[in-house]
Amino acid sequence: MIQSSDFFIHFWGVRGSIPVPGNETVRYGGNTSCVEMRIGGKRLxxxxxxGLRVLGKSMLKQMPVEAHLFFSHSHWDHIQGFPFxxxxxxxxxxxxxxxxxxxNGATMQKRLSDQMHHPNFPVPMQIMKSDMKFTDVMVGxxxxxxxxxxETGPLNHPNSAIGYRVTYxxxxxxxxxxxxxxxxxxxxDLVHLARDADVLIYDACYTDEEYYDEKSPKIGWGHSTWQEALKVVDAARVK
Known part of the structure; x- marks a missing residue:
């Protein structure tokens, strides 16, 4: 959790690929990607x-609620909490x-709906009775x-992904x-997106040793290392 007087950030999920419960994941949590920002009276x-499921449970105490939900892409670990x-x-x-x-031309609305189609899920997205307003976003x-x-920028990831720069x-x-x-x-592109930012939330899935491992390299998998994160921080002058 990161907090200032008017800028609150809560990490509800930071895992990749699959959720991983257990004693060995207590420090960073076991849920997949979901970050909440409360800024200027709005929830992003x-x-x-x-992690979205857990965030949703906490929001039940505050209803009715309004929020803006931004997807970087639609790989499972970034959308699998939405049905819950x-x-x-x-x-x-x-x-x-x-x-x-x-x-392939599929909108975010279609992809979220498709994962809830029978026989993948017991109820369709149409049963969700909140007011959902979808906006298609392009890089730039x-x-x-x-x-x-x-602001939006491109990320180097299979099937493409979008990064977001939030200023308030x-x-x-x-x-x-x-x-x-x-x-x-x-x-x-990433250096430009992160230029002079106060906080950079970056993909540090691996260490350099894991990424370049001779027996099982992770090159081309779409993820980075904490060592490379420091290079971006330095080049972009992140504070």
């Missing part, structure tokens, strides 16, 4: 992994949902929510997961 949510997001089933709640159109788009500015009241947080570094150069 980034990705809908299994209880506030989406409750009339009177409102969710503005943003995501890119997939390379800028979204303004009153005094909050959200002179403070900036960049959400950049999932992404893979380039072996021979810095990712200039």
């Amino acid at each position: 949510i980034f990705d809908g992994g299994t 997001f209880i506030p989406a089933f409750v009339p009177g709640n409102c969710f503005h949902i943003y995501g890119a159109i997939a390379p 788009d800028v979204i303004e929510l009153d005094d909050i500015r959200i 009241n002179g403070k900036t947080v960049v959400y950049a997961t999932d992404t893979e570094h380039y072996p021979d150069r810095i990712d200039e």
Whole structure:
């Protein structure tokens, strides 16, 4: 959790690929990607992994609720919590949902709906009675929510992904997961997105040793290392 007087960040899920419960995951938690930001009286949510289910349970005490949900992409670990997001089933709640159109032409609305089709899930998305408003996003788009500015940039990940730069009241947080570094150069698109940010949330799935392991290398898998994160921080002058 990161908090200032007007900028609150809560990590509800930071795992990749699959949720992993157990004693060995207590320190960082076992849920997949979901980050909440409360800024200027608005609630922004980034990705809908299994952490979204836990966030949803906490929101039940505050209803009716309105939130803006931004998806980086639609691999399972970023959408698998959405069918279990209880506030989406409750009339009177409102969710503005943003995501890119997939390379095959599928909108975010279609992809979220498809994962809930029979026989994959017992109920369809249409049973969710909250007011859901979908917006298609392209790399380079800028979204303004009153005094909050959200810029978008490309991430290096299979099937593509979007990173988000959130600025409010002179403070900036960049959400950049999932992404893979380039072996021979810095990712200039990412450096541009993260330039002078106060906080960079970056994909550090592996260590360098795991990434370059001779027996089981992770090159081309779409993820990065904490050592590469430091290079981006230095190049972008992240505070």
